[in-house]
Amino acid sequence: MNRRLARIRAVQALYQVEMTGTEWKQALQASMEDEEEADDYLFDVIPGVLGTLLEIDEQIARQLEHWALERVGNVDRAVMRLAVYEMQYCDDIPVNVALNEAINTAKAFGGDEAGKFVNGVLSNLRNARELGAKNEYDSKDH
Template identity: 55%
Template structure:
């Protein structure tokens, strides 16, 4: 499983957990295709995002203008949470790569408008946290 697919599957698992309250292991199992093995990166994204959700949500909430985190769409919220985790905790991936991957993932699920929304929230969060996109 490459990193792009891992991000897709992680977003799906996080979405399912958020929407239905599923347990992490159950959500992970349900998003994997037949004969698809979960990668370490996929597991790290789901587990890490889940563990740091409160901290991540505080950062996201502080950077929303005219929105609340509960008003965000489940898919956008899952993608933004995952991207925030990756930018904060996964040191071997440049912030700009994570940023761009999150926007592309949002566009794939929700079109250009979702991509713009994710872009805005992540841009503001990067600025607030002083994360260098070229890191």
């Protein structure tokens, strides 16, 4: 399974967990096609997102302008949760790759407007993280 398809399956599973309360492995199995096999990526990111959900949601909520996280569509929320997890906890995935894949996934599920919304929120988050890292670096004695 390629990584793009794995991200789609992860978003579907995260969505199903949120909507039905299904255990994540059952949700993942339900999202898979008959011949597909889950790879290690899925067994890392899905429980990883769920295990850091409060932290991830707080970070997303801080970037929303005039919106509450609860008002964000469930699919867009699942896409952004996965992307934030990748951006922060997956050292092998460059931040810009996580961002671009999230935009493409949002477009696939919700069209161009969803892609623009996800882009705006995640770009703000990336920029805030980069600014925070720069400020931390600048404040250290060199």
